[in-house]
Amino acid sequence: MKIFIDEIVRRLQPLLDVPAAEIESLVQVPAEAAMGDYALPCFQLAKKLRKAPPAIAGELAAKIEQGPPFDTIEAVKGYLNFFVNRGKLAEAVLGRILADADRYGESDSGRGKTVIIDFSAPNIAKPLGLHHIRSTMTGHALCRIFAALGYRTVAWNYLGDWGTQFGQLMVSYKKREHELSRGEITVKDLLDLYVQYHKEAEEEETLDDEARAWFRKLEEGDPEAAGLWRIFREESLKEFKRIYDRLGVHFDTYEGESRFVKESMEVIRRLLESGLAVKSEGAVIVPLDQWKMPPCLLMKKDGTTLYATRDIAAAEFRHASYQFDRLVYVVGSQQKLHFRQVFKVLELMGYDWAGRCIHADFGMLSFTGGTFSTRRGKLILLEDVLDKAVEIARAIIEEKNPTLENKDEVAEMVGVGAVIFGDIKHRRNKDVVFDWDTALNFDGETGPYLQYSYVRLGGIIRKYDEPLPAAANFSLLTTDEERALMKMLGDFPEIVRRAAAQYEPSIVASYLLDLSSAFNTFYQKHRVISDDRELTHARLLFVSALRTVIRKGLDLLGIRCPERM
């Protein structure tokens, strides 16, 4: 906790000829509890002072002001170790949480700043696949995390609602028009059309030309093409929203690529005028070989725009509309080069905010049995995974808690929570292999484990059967297990900050696992409700604080939590 570190710095300062900020950066938390709560490694000081680290640590230990809140300050090898009084630690941490309540972990560091999070971004006319969960839930969690730090957040679903693929879909649709009635076309039909197209395109080479022609008609505003496109988009959106709803995900805007087609042409015109863009092989490009990148392609030789063009136009629009502090793209790492190019072009255009565009990339999701391919119809539907998980949750409830009242509601929370957590506990960076058995296992480091811990905490409070005391003597909470938990609880605000700074919700996820695990260890070993009234009161408020933090952490990750399960 900050107050203890500040105190350490205050006491060290008179003994060292080093600025406070530097001392603070040296202070760290030892790997093991036996080595204290905080430590100052003296190795870096050794050079300056021209003394051996153990000697420095020894001298500091002898000279430093001892006394509360520290029980002891001692030298071990080259380290100066600080042991915070356990009672004082408990008072500081629980006092803070009691005061902040549900706002514990929040801050106002982002006040007055806007961050736009661009995430999920499915292509219309295709169902949401399991692979969409990474962008969707990472982006959603980032929204909540930034909001907790006081930022205004804009959740932006930049729909993939433009591109040659819609030409393909139209070709496929026209072929089978008589079999399909326009009003009732579903996303499932659209997927079939898409798969059919790619099957047929392998044999009929003219199909691709037809598709390009249809896409051109669309860009030129042809009424039939536009009409079809509108149906595709509306049907898809209806379907997406249904699933987002199950995931608890909300968007502030669904403005997709189609919104920026007109501006894209404008971008091309301006870039050509300024000389940044040139014509090459019939296309329009921005050469980037100076920066060791392939050129950024803005316009194809058939005169239609590209993804990059629309991204540039969209970025301009976003800055004009929101003057964002940051624009975060939660998009797969396949597109790393694409974003480097786009950001570079924005920089060359003279936008100082280009440096505030961030690609929060993430690794591939694959499954045992191959990679996802919508074209070949080889994909796992997100909804199938959710349904399966909920079904299993439901069966477990039936087995373990048959008298539970709202079984379906709870099964939904647990099943969906398991799927969400199973994905976002991984660091963004890593490729993830989806495996049904792992995803549907609710033991160990899983979402249900966190929910169970929360429910268990609630069970204790329910068992007490009296209103919680308003205050208690926290200095009684001094067991090893309580001390470990206090330290973790005290870390929570820092965890939230780090998750935001690194665009990494998994930091919150692993924190919650550690916290829950430590709680369950405590629970096994100690009783909360006992004959000792004073201790019972202190522990009840401690339990309540744990509940607050687990609930808050799950909330930041976008995972709902039942009161019983």
Added chain:
RNA sequence: GCGCCUGUAGCUUAAUUGGAUAAAGCGUCGGCCUCCGGAGCCGAAAAGUGCAGGUUCGAGUCCUGCCAGGCGUACCA
């Protein structure tokens, strides 16, 4: 070919951003409910961090080279 990312117990991951004896989960084996919920807890076996060098008082973390996998590399997004 070139560029980027990844490589830690059988499997999936962590390691306070360069610090003390590399930590968990799954799986395997063995224990724990007259006591606040066993979706839990405790213990055992199991890696010296892809390989080889280097920098450093100190390297899973930084640098170099190699190996393996993934992704990307001008008209898809």
